[in-house]
Amino acid sequence: MEKILILGASGFIGNALYKELCSYFDTYGTYFTDNPSLEKNQHFYQYDLETENIDILLENIQPTIIISALRGNFNAQIAAHFTIINYLQHHKSRLIFISSANVFDAFTNFPSYEYDKTLSQSIYGRFKIKIENALLRLPNEKYNILRLPMVFGQDSPRIKDLKNMLYLGEAIEVFPNVVINVTEAEHFARQVHYIINRKKNGVFHLGSSDLVHQKDFIEEVCHTLGYPNPLFKNVYDSNNDRFLAVLPKDNLLPKNLELSVQQVVNASIKV
Incomplete structure (x- = not known):
């Protein structure tokens, strides 16, 4: 059975993913804000993106799939994802990275497809691109990039x-x-479930x-x-x-x- 770690599982999207996946896989999640109900759940770990090193959590859980639904300081997120990428290179594991349509926000004349060039005018879009580019250097089986609209x-x-x-x-x-x-969180979670079950690789546009x-x-x-x-x-x-x-052309569901x-x-x- 896959062991899944959802980073940011207490957030809106992360929680939808946890609810969808926890009955089918050995699923763990992180939360940031103090939450008595999550503290009692042995599958949830408190994690502070800005003060804690993610590698300790990864070594303790040893996930085969990491899903990143993190929010917060962009520099701290970049550092955490580069640590995750180093973990992927030394373990039989892969990262499902939730990205954004904003990686294309400098292009305005047409919808964007999976393997179009990314270019962004926004700080948010450029932050996502930096992590995407690092993942694209890995073997295909090591990552999924899931780009979402609103x-x-x-x-x-x-x-x-x-x-x-x-x-x-x-x-x-x-x-x-x-x-x-646009998309909707519960439907997105079902799409992720399918991608995990079928061991799909690469970039997906899920709007x-x-x-x-x-x-x-x-x-x-x-x-x-x-x-x-x-x-x-x-x-x-x-x-x-x-x-x-963001529309699909190569990786259709x-x-x-x-x-x-x-x-x-x-x-x-x-x-």
Whole structure:
């Protein structure tokens, strides 16, 4: 049986992964903030990214699969991932790295595919690229890079923030000229389960198969929540449509694991 360590398992995405995988694999996770319920769970370890060395945890657990859903200081994350990469080179193990569509945010004319060149104008995108480039130097069987667009879900931070702004009647910032795709945490966790089971290697783009303007998506979510006339603040950073979307071309998943924009809306509101 695979022994899986989820770094950042107490976060929104990490928790969805833990719930999906723990019944099928010997699964462990890390958390940062003091949590009495997790302290009693012998499969969870408290880990401070900025003050602790990850190699101690790796040697204690000896995972065959490491899933990185870490958040926090970028420099500390880079150091931790380079330590993990060194661990991979000396152990029969691989890293599933959760990356972002932002590694392509300097390209705006088209959606991006798995093996397109990465180039980012944002600090966040460049940070992800640095870790990706280090992984791409490893043998294929040592890593997966999973690039995600914006992630939603019933208890997602984005949906919670949106509900709060709707309740308070505050203006919601939207981007009418930005074309995106989206995903949902529980569905993403099932996709990861498939990738682990089938021992898939390489880079995956795990967003919805269709695209939508960001404003239209937020408007649909608001309507589904029961707010037909939300207050929007339109932000135009371009005269033309620009794309921030990741689509698959080389590494396709089965049809039952594909996802549509409407499914993301429904799953996020539990329609």
